[in-house]
Ligand SMILES: O=P(O)(O)O[C@H]1O[C@H](CO)[C@@H](O)[C@H]1O
Ligand SMILES: [Mn+2]
């Protein structure tokens with residue numbers, strides 16, 4: 001028996017998606033050519049990412065496993081600063097699902113491509129139909145909502161945070177993803193009240209094939225500014241079929257969710273959940289090597305690349321986050337024991353050099369330690385789930401084929 005550790009670097013794509021022209025930022029600009037990792041590496045090499053860090057992108061550990069090679073394979077783009085000869089398993093994965101959001105990417109990685117099209121809200125004001133707004137008002141006990149449009153979650157707090165405190169009305173917004181996000185002040189509105197509101201409207205919203213209701217609690221004041229807290233909670237639709245998480249638990253193993261993995265899978269097939277800032281998650285991941293048993297899956301998502309830097313189009317911040325993560329990788333690899341598979345991948349792109357503030361359709365890197373040097377080439381997202389299942393000796397393989 002063996003153990004598997006699947007570590008998703010949220011939004012750390014590597015370009016080259018053949019269907020990128022079907023996905024957009026700013027309504028009209030296709031994602032063709034977007035490449036989160038390569039464009040960050042290029043900006044660093046050009047001296048355009050000097051805020052809080054300096055010089056070429058430094059990711060020696062993941063590059064050593066095969067990250068630079070994976071980017072070049074996926075996209076043909078240059079990878080300045082990342083030119084090591086791989087010592088790990090490496091390749092790039094392509095998504096087939098019609099969506100570039102987090103649940104869609106994770107479900108397909110876990111063996112289940114999306115069998116439907118998500119519902120979306122139009123980029124108009126108001127964005128939400130009257131019955132949705134009425135349901136929110138009823139559940140919150142208020143007589144209106146603020147926002148009611150497509151927005152960036154940090155920008156809308158600056159715009160409406162003070163009015164929210166003054167009026168007590170929740171801030172409700174969406175994006176190109178299939179989401180309703182509700183932002184409310186933890187103290188003025190109340191954290192539990194925000195959770196109860198999101199939970200109450202989730203069934204109606206899911207019936208409209210809207211993938212998630214996201215509670216976006218924040219703190220602060222008009223004078224100090226408003227900051228989102230780590231108490232975000234996602235009320236996601238249940239995956240359409242059993243996923244890798246269910247296969248593991250059905251076979252008697254445990255799935256240890258680190259970060260928002262539990263929420264993404266609507267807590268189906270999830271044995272334990274640990275949440276927090278990415279720095280905390282790294283410690284939970286390290287500790288999981290001491291507690292995970294044979295047959296278990298540790299499934300982690302590091303979200304700050306996406307939420308703090310990708311959506312904010314902050315290239316230097318994104319580069320710093322990548323460099324921090326890479327500096328932790330030797331600690332992870334040292335914890336491995338014989339039979340462990342440790343696989344790093346991503347769920348979509350979020351190129352901080354791109355227009356707009358939304359995800360970008362990209363291939364994602366697949367690099368792994370524990371199986372020696374091996375090029376797997378171009379694979380599908382669901383092949384990752386099939387390979388992890390094969391590694392754990394599971395019968396179910398989902399839609400993919402194992403590359404092991
Ligand atoms: O701008 P914020 O609130 O971070 O929103 C982002 O977070 C949502 C969920 O991942 C996405 O749909 C994206 O719009
Ligand atoms: Mn994501």
Ligand SMILES: [Mn+2]
Nearest residue numbers: 306307311359
């Ligand atoms: Mn995102």
